[in-house]
Amino acid sequence: MKKRRETNKSDQGMVMALGFFDGVHKGHQALLKKVIEISENDHLESGVMTFVKHPLTLIFPAYTPDLITTNDEKVKIIHSLGIQHVYLDDFNEKLMNLSSENFIRDYLLVKYNIKHLVVGFNYTFGYKGAGNVETLKKYGKKYHFGVSVVSPCIIDGEPVSSTRIRGLIEAGKVDEIEPLLGRPxxxxxxxxxxxxxxxxxxxxxxxxxxxxxxxxxxxxxxxxxxxxxxxxxxxxxxxxxxxxxxxxxxxxxxxxxxxxxxxxxxxxxxxxxxxxxxxxxxxxxxxxxxxxxxxxxxxxxxxxxxxxxxxxxx
Ligand SMILES: Cc1cc2nc3c(=O)[nH]c(=O)nc-3n(C[C@H](O)[C@H](O)[C@H](O)COP(=O)(O)O)c2cc1C
Ligand SMILES: Nc1ncnc2c1ncn2[C@@H]1O[C@H](COP(=O)(O)OP(=O)(O)OP(=O)(O)O)[C@@H](O)[C@H]1O
CATH class of the missing domain: 2.40.30.30 (Riboflavin kinase-like)
Structure with missing residues (x-):
């Protein structure tokens, strides 16, 4: 597994996807595909920034879900899909309390040489999840990085999500999972x-x-x-x-x-x-x-x- 690093100032600059990526399902895979496409076109390194533990372990422990993939599995799958760097950061009190602008300016941009961010249609970030894709685009203009928002990956009329897949697993509906996960x-x-x-x-x-x-x-x-x-x-x-x-x-x-x-x-x-x-x-x-x-x-x-x-x- 890739070691956590305090800084990653790649000279080339990086296009990075953000999220937790539990299960690395078809929706997540659409983001990773976009990252690779941009990295090839713009000659940037490709990366994913996620967290060691699910943010709910800190925000609302009673609601922390059991996860579909272990960190080792998640990192391996993301690499196998062609992403160069996977960063497992600590989601701590300090990070949790950063406003959306501070998360971008004082955390992401300080830590990684970001040229482009890729998120899904429903991505939220910053203190109490106040930042959304519109906020992200606004900071993209202000701090000079590109933003791509991936539209929802829908299967059987509903967006694919880790929560939906966890529900199928818990209900024993194992034969319905493969299309959403993109693998058995x-x-x-x-x-x-x-x-x-x-x-x-x-x-x-x-x-x-x-x-x-x-x-x-x-x-x-x-x-x-x-x-x-x-x-x-x-x-x-x-x-x-x-x-x-x-x-x-x-x-x-x-x-x-x-x-x-x-x-x-x-x-x-x-x-x-x-x-x-x-x-x-x-x-x-x-x-x-x-x-x-x-x-x-x-x-x-x-x-x-x-x-x-x-x-x-x-
Ligand atoms: C296909 C299969 C079905 C089983 N179904 C049940 C079941 O319905 N109820 C139950 O109490 N145990 C069930 N068991 C578990 C058995 O109790 C268990 O195999 C047996 O206690 C032997 O355990 P051991 O391998 O630890 O010696 C099942 C096991 C298998 C392999
Ligand atoms: N179906 C989807 N289509 C497109 N993007 C998605 C989809 N599901 C998640 N994403 C995006 O992938 C990134 C990771 O999201 P996240 O880890 O929260 O996944 P999730 O499946 O929505 O999880 P959960 O169900 O636990 O909320 C985010 O940027 C999110 O917007």
């Missing part, structure tokens, strides 16, 4: 030991431990794609507290089709394709295992062979 929705972590009960019943599962906290789909069973060492396998993943057992910890565990290897401590990514059902509290372990085997068979027969026909099981 994925989580990543390490495989750790479970209780070993699944193995006992011929349903071995890989338990995933996340590297850092992210927003997760609602509890339940999902058809997933499992990425292990650059191989993609089919998987059936249960997220939740396994209500059949008393005081079971929250787990993310995956049965991987056509797979039988020891993979403890290895890195695994899960792409969520479709929610199959909610978690059920069974009367005993035998009923639970029967149902899991039924699900495994059902997905194998119906979904793995006929992707378009999945409707959810019983």
């Amino acid at each position: 929705y994925q989580i990543k972590g390490k495989i750790v030991k479970g209780k070993g009960l699944g193995h006992q019943f011929d349903v071995p599962t890989a338990n995933l431990k996340l590297k850092s906290k992210v927003i997760l789909p609602s509890s339940g069973v999902y058809y997933t794609k499992v990425i292990l060492h650059d191989h993609v396998y089919d998987g059936l993943t249960n997220l939740g507290a396994n209500p059949t057992f008393k005081q079971h910890p929250y787990t993310i565990e995956t049965f991987i089709y056509d797979f039988d290897e020891n993979i403890y401590n290895q890195t695994m990514s899960l792409t969520f394709v479709k929610k199959i059902r909610d978690e059920i509290k069974f009367d005993n372990v035998d009923e639970l295992m029967d149902r899991i085997k039924y699900d495994i068979d059902y997905i194998d027969k119906i979904y793995r062979n006929h992707p378009s026909s999945l409707q959810g099981t019983k």
